[in-house]
Amino acid sequence: MDDLKKLTLKSLLIYVANKYSDRPALSFVSGTPISYSELRESVRELSKFLHHQGIIVGDKVAILSENNPNWGIAYFAITTMGAIAVPILPDFHVSEVHHILRHSNCKAIFVSEKYYEKIEDFRSDTLSSIILINDFSLIPLETSKVVLKKLILEGSKEIAKIKEAALRLTKIISPEVQEDDIAVIIYTSGTTGHSKGVVLTHKNIVFDAIATLKIQNITTDDRLLSILPLPHTYECTIGFIVPIIRGACIYYLEKPPTARVLLPAMQKIKPTMILTVPLIIEKIFKTKISPNFTHNTIIRKLYHFPPIRKILHRLAGKKLMKSFGGKLRFFGIGGALLSPEVEKFLREAKFPYAIGYGLTETSPLIAGSNAEMTKYRSTGYMIPGVEVRIINQNKQTGEGEIVVKGDNVMKEYYKDPEGTANVFTKDGWFKTGDLGLLKRNKYLYIKGRLKNIIVGPSGENIYPEEIEAAINECNYVFESLVFQKQEKLMARVYLNYEEIDHEFAHHKFTETQLKKKISEILNNIRTDVNAKVSSFSKIHNIIEQQEPFKKTPTQKIKRYLYV
Numbered sequence: 001m002d003d004l005k006k007l008t009l010k011s012l013l014i015y016v017a018n019k020y021s022d023r024p025a026l027s028f029v030s031g032t033p034i035s036y037s038e039l040r041e042s043v044r045e046l047s048k049f050l051h052h053q054g055i056i057v058g059d060k061v062a063i064l065s066e067n068n069p070n071w072g073i074a075y076f077a078i079t080t081m082g083a084i085a086v087p088i089l090p091d092f093h094v095s096e097v098h099h100i101l102r103h104s105n106c107k108a109i110f111v112s113e114k115y116y117e118k119i120e121d122f123r124s125d126t127l128s129s130i131i132l133i134n135d136f137s138l139i140p141l142e143t144s145k146v147v148l149k150k151l152i153l154e155g156s157k158e159i160a161k162i163k164e165a166a167l168r169l170t171k172i173i174s175p176e177v178q179e180d181d182i183a184v185i186i187y188t189s190g191t192t193g194h195s196k197g198v199v200l201t202h203k204n205i206v207f208d209a210i211a212t213l214k215i216q217n218i219t220t221d222d223r224l225l226s227i228l229p230l231p232h233t234y235e236c237t238i239g240f241i242v243p244i245i246r247g248a249c250i251y252y253l254e255k256p257p258t259a260r261v262l263l264p265a266m267q268k269i270k271p272t273m274i275l276t277v278p279l280i281i282e283k284i285f286k287t288k289i290s291p292n293f294t295h296n297t298i299i300r301k302l303y304h305f306p307p308i309r310k311i312l313h314r315l316a317g318k319k320l321m322k323s324f325g326g327k328l329r330f331f332g333i334g335g336a337l338l339s340p341e342v343e344k345f346l347r348e349a350k351f352p353y354a355i356g357y358g359l360t361e362t363s364p365l366i367a368g369s370n371a372e373m374t375k376y377r378s379t380g381y382m383i384p385g386v387e388v389r390i391i392n393q394n395k396q397t398g399e400g401e402i403v404v405k406g407d408n409v410m411k412e413y414y415k416d417p418e419g420t421a422n423v424f425t426k427d428g429w430f431k432t433g434d435l436g437l438l439k440r441n442k443y444l445y446i447k448g449r450l451k452n453i454i455v456g457p458s459g460e461n462i463y464p465e466e467i468e469a470a471i472n473e474c475n476y477v478f479e480s481l482v483f484q485k486q487e488k489l490m491a492r493v494y495l496n497y498e499e500i501d502h503e504f505a506h507h508k509f510t511e512t513q514l515k516k517k518i519s520e521i522l523n524n525i526r527t528d529v530n531a532k533v534s535s536f537s538k539i540h541n542i543i544e545q546q547e548p549f550k551k552t553p554t555q556k557i558k559r560y561l562y563v
Contacts, residue, residue, distance in 0.1 A: 007210075007407075008202040010080040010177045012245065013040055020247030023220050026069035029251050029265045034069060036247065039076070046077035046136060053108060053129040053138075057082035057175050060104045060185065064088045064097065064119065065112035065133045067230050067252045072240060074110045074133060075230075079202070082175040085184045087231030089553050092187075094118050096195060100187045101127060104197060104414065113152065117145045179203035185414050186233055188360050189552050197414030198360045200233070208363035208408040209241040211383040216330060216354070216370045218273070222248035223327075225271040227257040227280075232553050233364040234334055238356070239275045248273075263323060270325035277335040278342070279479070279555035281353075285342045286478060286496055289316050294475055295502070310348045317349025328352060330371060334364075335554030337446060337465055340377065341473045347376060355379050357446060359432060361423070362386075363408040366432075367444040378443045383408075389429065390438055394461075398437040399447055403429035435463070452559065454484045456536035462489070467537055470529045475499055476521050479549060483563035488540040492562055493522065494548055518544060 004015050017040035024033030034042070055061060061078045063085060065071050078085040086104050088097055097118045101109065108129035111119055119130070120143070130139040132148075139148060183202045187195050224243045228235040243250055251269050255261045293303045293312060302308045321328060331346075334356040346353045356368035357379035366388065369380035382388050386406035393400035409430045412420040423431050435447040448465035456462050464482035471480040471491060480493045495518070509517060522542045530538040549557040 004206075004210075006177075006202075007179045007206040008177045008181070009076060009183055009206065009241075010202075012206055012241070013043060013076055013080055016244055016247060020220060023247045024249040025244065025247075026072055027249065027251050028069065028254055029225075029269060030254060031069075033249055039073065042073045043076040043080060046073060047081040049136070050077060050081060050083065050108065050129075055081070055083050055108055055129075058084065058182075059107045060084045060086050062086040062088055062101060062104070062106045062109040062111075063133070063231070064090065064109060064115050066090055066114060066256075067226050067235075068112075068133070069252060070110075070133050070136065071230050072250075074131075075236075075240075079183045080177065082177050082181065084182050087184065087186060087236065089187075089189060089229055089231045090115050091229070091553060092118075092189065094121075096187075096189075098122050099195070100197075104185055104187075111139075113148065116148055120145050120148075177202060179206075180411075182411065186231065186360055196416065196419060198233075199411040199414050200363055201411055204363045204408055204410060205237055205241060207385065207406075208365055208383070209237055209245055211385050211408070212238060212242050212365050212368070213245060214384045215368055215373075215380070218243055218246040218248050220247040222246070222272045223269055224248060224250045224273040224275075225265060225269055226250055226252050226275075227262070228275055228277065229553050232335075233360045234358070234554065235275060237363055238332065238334075238365065243273070266323070266325040270327040272327050273330045273332070274324070274328065275332040275334070277555045278333055278338040279336070279551075281331075281333065281346070282339050282342050282472070283478070284320075285339075285345060286475070287498060289320070289345065290475060291499065291502070292316065313345050313348035314350060316345070317351045320349065320351060330354060332356060332368075334358065334368075336556045337448070337469070339472055340469055343376060347374070357434075357444060361410040361430060362404055362406075362432075363410070365408070366402075366404055375443050378439075378445050380444065381442045382444065388438065388444065390436065391425075391429075393437075399435055400437070401450055402432045402434045402436045402444070402446075404432060405429050454482075454489070457487070458536065460534075460536045462537050467491070467529065467533055467539065470532050471525060471539075471542075474525050474528065477525065479557070481545070481549065481557050481559060481562055482539070483559070485563075489538065491526075491539050491542045492545040492549075493525065493542055494545040495521070 005011050017036045021037040022035050025036045025039045027033035061083050063071060063074050075085050086106055088100055101122060105126045107126055110131045110133040112133050132139050180201050180203060182199055183205055184200050186198045188198060189195055224239060226239050230236050253261055253265055294300050329352050331353045333353055338355060352371035354369050354371045354374055356365055358364035358366045365383055366386055367380045367382050386408060389403050390400040391403050433450050435450055437445050448463040452464050454462040454464060467482045468480045471477055476496050476499055478494045478496045480491050482491045522544060526539050526542045550561055551557055
């Protein structure tokens with residue numbers, strides 16, 4: 001990357017368009033990829049159109065859409081002209097979307113037809129342009145979803161096409177974007193329920209992407225299948241900017257990533273790279289892999305012998321690799337802690353997984369590794385150029401809060417100087433709020449969130465994430481949440497009802513009998529877990545969570561809703 005004159009998204013786009021001009025860049029799974037030169041031309045055209053709509057340097061432009069090639073074009077068009085992108089997670093509630101548009105004073109928004117209804121009733125003095133991201137057409141303000149559908153079907157002339165408008169523009173001066181200029185404001189949806197606008201500069205993002213490439217090599221032959229939401233920094237930096245720097249091709253699904261959509265897509269694309277969150281691979285393990293080791297009595301007994309288990313895991317890993325298209329060489333996992341049980345399977349299966357750690361505030365990556373250098377239960381080692389320290393350490397365990405310094409650390413929280421001041425130490429280190437420890441001053445191990453710690457009866461630190469990991473090892477459990485109530489440890493458990501149905505299919509339980517059976521299962525889980533944990537970490541009671549837990553975009557449980 002020595003040819004990159006500045007760490008800005010504009011310089012990056014010029015660099016890749018010149019270097020990989022004819023290489024495929026972005027595509028739908030069933031579509032024809034656009035090349036890097038076509039990407040640059042589309043970005044230029046769209047930037048001109050935005051200028052024609054009155055967008056200038058420093059203006060905020062939102063993006064509310066599912067993943068698609070035009071999302072990336074819009075992102076680059078906004079940022080390379082010196083405006084500020086405000087990506088909005090599609091899963092956000094209407095009220096959250098409206099709050100973000102108002103709080104950020106967005107002047108324009110790119111929105112897909114699918115999510116248009118979330119803004120059709122939005123009114124603001126600042127929002128002056130609504131652009132349909134599906135085909136980059138201008139939507140008249142105060143258009144209803146019904147009218148929009150009609151206009152799209154009729155191809156109405158009221159919807160102005162970008163090319164027609166852009167070609168009329170002349171003498172538009174291309175702004176000189178600086179490294180410390182704001183590139184994006186990302187509103188997080190955290191486990192505490194408080195959404196904050198994280199301000200990232202061009203240098204934050206490009207620095208983090210280049211540093212990531214120093215631990216995981218990518219080439220023009222790589223194909224990444226994108227399944228996580230692009231408004232999340234994890235997917236946007238690691239799954240979008242990083243492969244683009246190396247001229248790889250990124251493919252997007254036309255429909256939500258269900259198994260029915262994913263499996264044919266992977267067979268067609270044969271991706272070499274996929275980014276995911278723990279819940280996805282944990283669900284695959286629970287529903288598709290683990291049952292093969294438990295439904296047969298003989299295999300279930302043999303599975304407890306490590307040499308046999310490793311052979312079974314290796315065979316299952318080969319099948320899993322085949323289902324992913326057979327060419328996968330990097331399966332990145334981030335966003336939350338991975339289950340020990342599932343990581344053990346991935347290691348013994350020789351599946352090319354790698355775990356990363358970071359936050360939106362750090363653009364995001366802080367630590368990670370490639371598939372060859374993973375260490376069990378570690379999130380990897382610090383990326384080059386980033387410093388990590390552990391403060392307020394426990395003298396016995398070495399555990400403490402993780403603090404970070406580097407060019408990947410955010411500028412501030414938007415319009416929140418107090419919140420910004422609270423997350424930085426006096427000497428400028430960013431406080432992650434995560435507990436961890438460093439081994440050999442290199443590999444980082446995460447214990448859990450500082451705010452989630454439960455103080456035991458004698459002052460012991462209880463990490464709910466560790467107890468949850470023990471609970472989740474049970475085949476009858478999908479996910480769990482541990483909390484304290486009246487000084488006693490409790491757990492909510494969402495059961496694997498498919499496994500329960502399969503296990504007891506031959507029993508024709510009445511509703512009362514089924515409730516009794518589930519009560520027995522919960523009691524057995526409590527007994528098994530309490531036999532594995534410290535005396536001060538024992539669960540007093542387990543409650544059945546009858547609906548899936550509500551989660552953040554990275555599939556972490558929104559704890560504040562349940563404790």
